Amino acid sequence: MKFGIFYEISVPRPWENDIEHTVYHRCLEQVRLADELGFHSVWAVEHHFLEEYSHCSAPELFLTACAMQTKQIRVGHGIVVCVPQFNHPIRAAERAAVLDILSDGRLEFGTGRSATWTELGGMDANPDETKETWDEYTRTIPQMWTNERFGYEGRAFKMPTRAVLPKPYQKPHPPMWVAVSSPGTEVDAAERGMGSLGLTFGGFAEQEEKVNRYRRIIRDCEPAGAFVNERVATVNFLYCHPDNETGIKTGSRLTGSFGYLAAQLLPVREVHPTRSYPNPGLLAASRQQAEQTPGQGASAPEGVCIGNPDRLIEEIKKWEACGVDQINFLLNALETIPQEQVLDSLRLFGEEVMPHFADDKPATTSGARELAAAPAAGD
Amino acid sequence: MPINGNADPAKLTQYAPTMASLDTEALTLPNVKVLTVIYEIDDAVMADLIPPALHPTIPPTIHVIGMKAEDGPLGAFTIAIVRVGCRAAVRPRGLPTRAVCTEGEAASALKERWGFPITIGEPMLRQRYDRQSIEVNDGNVTVLSAQLVDPVPIGNGDLLYTAGMHLANIERDGETKPWLVQVDPEFEVSRADRGQAQIDAFDSDFWDAPDLRPVYPIVASYTTANITLPKIRYICDPMQPAISGTVAL
Numbered sequence: 001m002k003f004g005i006f007y008e009i010s011v012p013r014p015w016e017n018d019i020e021h022t023v024y025h026r027c028l029e030q031v032r033l034a035d036e037l038g039f040h041s042v043w044a045v046e047h048h049f050l051e052e053y054s055h056c057s058a059p060e061l062f063l064t065a066c067a068m069q070t071k072q073i074r075v076g077h078g079i080v081v082c083v084p085q086f087n088h089p090i091r092a093a094e095r096a097a098v099l100d101i102l103s104d105g106r107l108e109f110g111t112g113r114s115a116t117w118t119e120l121g122g123m124d125a126n127p128d129e130t131k132e133t134w135d136e137y138t139r140t141i142p143q144m145w146t147n148e149r150f151g152y153e154g155r156a157f158k159m160p161t162r163a164v165l166p167k168p169y170q171k172p173h174p175p176m177w178v179a180v181s182s183p184g185t186e187v188d189a190a191e192r193g194m195g196s197l198g199l200t201f202g203g204f205a206e207q208e209e210k211v212n213r214y215r216r217i218i219r220d221c222e223p224a225g226a227f228v229n230e231r232v233a234t235v236n237f238l239y240c241h242p243d244n245e246t247g248i249k250t251g252s253r254l255t256g257s258f259g260y261l262a263a264q265l266l267p268v269r270e271v272h273p274t275r276s277y278p279n280p281g282l283l284a285a286s287r288q289q290a291e292q293t294p295g296q297g298a299s300a301p302e303g304v305c306i307g308n309p310d311r312l313i314e315e316i317k318k319w320e321a322c323g324v325d326q327i328n329f330l331l332n333a334l335e336t337i338p339q340e341q342v343l344d345s346l347r348l349f350g351e352e353v354m355p356h357f358a359d360d361k362p363a364t365t366s367g368a369r370e371l372a373a374a375p376a377a378g379d
Numbered sequence: 380m381p382i383n384g385n386a387d388p389a390k391l392t393q394y395a396p397t398m399a400s401l402d403t404e405a406l407t408l409p410n411v412k413v414l415t416v417i418y419e420i421d422d423a424v425m426a427d428l429i430p431p432a433l434h435p436t437i438p439p440t441i442h443v444i445g446m447k448a449e450d451g452p453l454g455a456f457t458i459a460i461v462r463v464g465c466r467a468a469v470r471p472r473g474l475p476t477r478a479v480c481t482e483g484e485a486a487s488a489l490k491e492r493w494g495f496p497i498t499i500g501e502p503m504l505r506q507r508y509d510r511q512s513i514e515v516n517d518g519n520v521t522v523l524s525a526q527l528v529d530p531v532p533i534g535n536g537d538l539l540y541t542a543g544m545h546l547a548n549i550e551r552d553g554e555t556k557p558w559l560v561q562v563d564p565e566f567e568v569s570r571a572d573r574g575q576a577q578i579d580a581f582d583s584d585f586w587d588a589p590d591l592r593p594v595y596p597i598v599a600s601y602t603t604a605n606i607t608l609p610k611i612r613y614i615c616d617p618m619q620p621a622i623s624g625t626v627a628l
Contacts, residue, residue: 013380051437052381118437121419121597263469264381266436270471271417271464272598273537273573334380 001357004041004328009056012334035070037350043078049122053261060095067103079110079179082137085123093144100168112179117266127268142225145173172226190214193223198234203302211323231325236305238329240349244308251306258333309352384429388557388617394496397548403492407607414445416525416576418593430617433465440464443525445513447504456485459502461586467621471541476588494545494560511601522582527599530572559615567605
């Protein structure tokens with residue numbers, strides 16, 4: 001089991017007194033500590049226009065700052081929006097390569113397509129087409145990285161042959177992931193030989209089913225990139241405190257705030273009926289999270305990593321038993337938890353929880369042929 | 380935390396009905412034609428359109444809805460509704476500012492049993508092969524003209540209808556005051572089209588939504604559906620956050 005931290009960069013109103021500056025720099029302080037404690041990765045979303053919920057519109061810059069201030073922790077695009085109105089694929093490939101170079105080969109490259117009208121409408125993108133454009137990006141970006149020159153004529157974009165430069169530091173290229181927020185997207189990840197970057201807060205049974213399906217399908221995948229990245233990551237909240245009840249109570253404020261904010265956004269499905277978005281995905285899950293009546297009593301929803309170290313160890317072992325390889329933790333929302341408490345929570349987790357989980361699996365890759373020959377996991 | 384509405388509920392009740400009883404039984408209206416035209420609206424007034432219990436959506440929206448029933452338990456009727464998109468705590472909702480309905484049993488029932496802010500008029504829902512439209516005139520003035528243009532079929536399951544929060548005067552504990560009544564109809568869709576949204580006329584004063592300007596089209600849909608109007612289960616104090624002000628009946 002590996003552990004990462006995950007940033008939406010939530011900024012509370014009123015947006016004055018340099019609050020965005022303060023929040024960004026608190027996040028960087030957390031990342032530096034996570035690096036010292038041995039966390040595997042730091043992930044940052046790409047979101048636009050999502051008031052209070054996420055002010056992380058230029059994750060490549062934030063992640064570059066993370067890389068410059070740390071030594072070991074990997075930096076994860078979680079995710080790059082693969083829609084032309086957001087990011088031209090050439091620019092996405094170039095920026096990622098530079099980040100990989102500057103971080104000395106620590107980039108994890110997540111891909112996705114956005115799920116809100118707030119963003120897609122704001123960028124004048126057509127929700128009907130995002131699955132197709134995402135698919136095209138996942139096939140072409142690895143070729144831009146691995147071929148000296150690349151030319152292409154497709155649906156989302158076309159380009160005469162050019163050298164897309166620079167090339168990533170990791171060879172053949174950084175590991176690739178797919179954001180999985182809607183049921184079934186783990187199949188898309190598996191079929192393309194990409195990591196499943198879970199972004200919803202489902203329970204154990206749902207996750208186990210997803211993992212089993214993913215492992216089964218990836219054995220016969222056609223890799224979008226030059227290699228298979230067979231890994232399953234899920235997202236969770238983290239608030240670790242010596243006293244279980246205090247941990248749950250404080251952590252519940254975090255989960256409730258996050259879900260409440262997410263519910264204010266406009267999912268594509270609510271206003272723009274399309275088969276491309278068959279369900280509200282992350283937002284529906286977050287809404288459920290917010291309805292768990294935060295801060296009352298000493299119980300916490302199944303699988304949520306809030307409480308004392310013993311409780312967290314117990315919950316994480318259950319995630320491990322589901323076949324999850326990595327958990328990425330959200331540490332704060334709306335600055336609900338004071339910075340010192342966030343740092344204390346991270347320290348306690350690093351000292352008392354992380355040592356219970358061996359980190360002996362290879363970091364990233366396995367070849368498609370080796371996978372095909374390997375016994376099925378989860379069968 | 381998210382922006383709350385700041386409208387005084389007393390000022391939103393110009394067309395709010397008085398509901399003598401909340402003990403309403405569910406009722407199914409068969410084969411109703413439903414046109415929905417969704418627009419983003421100017422954010423300058425978004426908080427002025429809804430009471431403190433609700434949050435505007437991000438971005439703020441209106442739903443212009445036209446419904447036409449040829450028969451059924453309430454007889455034939457046509458209704459036009461303007462709703463502001465919002466959230467009651469974490470729940471997607473719409474707050475109707477005004478509705479115009481043809482005269483008859485339906486107008487009375489929708490107003491008295493489900494709290495629709497109805498006035499009587501002659502809304503016209505028209506179906507053409509290249510468009511569907513809803514139009515409302517006030518005397519010689521067109522106060523609403525909204526269309527779905529270039530319809531294409533979509534899956535019946537692709538649509539999501541959100542519940543309404545209808546402001547109505549209700550007597551509780553000896554006091555009559557405005558409450559938000561949660562009306563969450565079920566839609567059993569048998570046919571659905573989607574197309575471009577187009578609003579050609581919108582008189583915000585007529586619709587009791589002062590200074591509301593539809594500014595950016597999102598999408599329009601046209602469906603045939605069996606609509607079951609529900610038994611009322613929840614009401615909400617418009618002055619309190621919905622998370623604490625909701626009352627189960």
